[in-house]
Amino acid sequence: xxxxxxxxxxxxxxxxxxxxxxxxxxxxxxxxxxxxxxxxxxxxxxxxxxxxxxxxxxxxxxxxxxxxxxxxxxxxxxxxxxxxxxxxxxxxxxxxxxxxxxxxxxxxxxxxxxxxxxxxxxxxxxxxx
Amino acid sequence: xxxxxxxxxxxxxxxxxxxxxxxxxxxxxxxxxxxxxxxxxxxxxxxxxxxxxxxxxxxxxxxxxxxxxxxxxxxxxxxxxxxxxxxxxxxxxxxxxxxxxxxxxxxxxxxxxxxxxxxxxxxxxxxxx
Numbered sequence: 001x002x003x004x005x006x007x008x009x010x011x012x013x014x015x016x017x018x019x020x021x022x023x024x025x026x027x028x029x030x031x032x033x034x035x036x037x038x039x040x041x042x043x044x045x046x047x048x049x050x051x052x053x054x055x056x057x058x059x060x061x062x063x064x065x066x067x068x069x070x071x072x073x074x075x076x077x078x079x080x081x082x083x084x085x086x087x088x089x090x091x092x093x094x095x096x097x098x099x100x101x102x103x104x105x106x107x108x109x110x111x112x113x114x115x116x117x118x119x120x121x122x123x124x125x126x127x128x129x
Numbered sequence: 130x131x132x133x134x135x136x137x138x139x140x141x142x143x144x145x146x147x148x149x150x151x152x153x154x155x156x157x158x159x160x161x162x163x164x165x166x167x168x169x170x171x172x173x174x175x176x177x178x179x180x181x182x183x184x185x186x187x188x189x190x191x192x193x194x195x196x197x198x199x200x201x202x203x204x205x206x207x208x209x210x211x212x213x214x215x216x217x218x219x220x221x222x223x224x225x226x227x228x229x230x231x232x233x234x235x236x237x238x239x240x241x242x243x244x245x246x247x248x249x250x251x252x253x254x255x256x257x258x
Contacts, residue, residue: 014240014241014242014244015241016166016169016237016240017166017170017184017185017186018186019186019187022244022247022248023237023240023244023247026240026247027236027237027240028162030236030240031160031161031162031236032160033157033160036156036160040145041146055146056146057146057147057148058148069256069257073250073251073254074247074250075249075251079257096239096243096247099243100236100239103232103235103239104236106232106235107156107159107160107229107232107233108145108152110228110229111143111145111152111155111156111159111229112143112144112145112152113143114225114228115143115151115152115155117204118151118152118203118225119151120204121202121203122202122203125201125202127198128198128201128208
C-alpha cells in the first residue's frame with residue numbers, strides 16, 4: 001500500500017534537469033531577474049504594488065506586473081484586493097513562497113558576503129581566447 | 130582600527146536591491162536559466178563540456194559556452210585545459226561556486242518537493258482579469 005503510494009507520487013519524479021519537467025519552469029520563474037528580488041522583498045512583509053516597485057530598484061511597471069502574475073500562478077505569491085477607496089492590492093508570500101524566498105535569501109547572502117571575491121575574479125579574467 | 134576596517138569594507142555595502150550593485154549582476158549570472166543548472170550539475174564533480182551539455186538537457190552549445198564563460202568570469206567555475214591528445218577541457222566549481230551551488234540545490238529541492246502544490250496552484254489560477 002505504501003509502495004503503491006510511492007509509485008503514484010509524481011513528486012518523487014520531479015527533475016529540474018529534464019527539459020520538460022514542470023519544476024524547471026517554476027525554477028525559471030522564481031529565479032528570474034525580477035522574480036528573485038520580488039520574492040526576497042516580500043520576506044519583509046506585505047507590499048502594495050507601488051511600494052514593491054520602489055523596493056525593487058529599476059523594475060518597470062510592466063515587468064513587475066508580469067513577474068507577480070507568474071509568481072501568483074505558481075502559488076508563490078498571494079494577491080489580495082482590499083476594500084478601500086480607491087481599492088488597494090496587496091501582495092504576500094504563500095507558505096511555499098516563503099520557503100522559496102528563504103532559499104533565495106540564503107543565496108543572496110553568499111553573493112553579497114563574497115562580492116570582493118567576485119570582483120577579484122572579474123578583474124583577473126582574461127577570457128579563453 | 131577595527132571600526133576603520135569596517136568602514137573600508139565594501140562587502141558590507143553590497144545590496145542586491147540597488148540597481149547598480151555588482152551583486153545584482155552576479156545574481157543574474159548564477160540564477161540564469163542555464164547558470165543554475167550548470168552550477169548544480171557541477172556539484173556532482175568535474176565535467177567536460179560535452180558531458181555537461183548532456184547533463185543539462187536542452188541547452189545549446191552556444192548558450193552553455195556563454196553561461197560557463199560568465200560563471201568563470203565571476204569566479205564560480207574553474208576551467209582547466211588538460212594536456213592530452215586531443216586536449217581536454219574540464220570544468221569544476223571554485224570554493225565560492227560550491228557555496229552558491231549548495232544554495233541553488235536547496236532551492237531546487239524545495240521546488241521539486243512541492244511540485245504538486247505548484248501544479249495545483251497553476252490549475253486553479255484564473256488570472257486577474
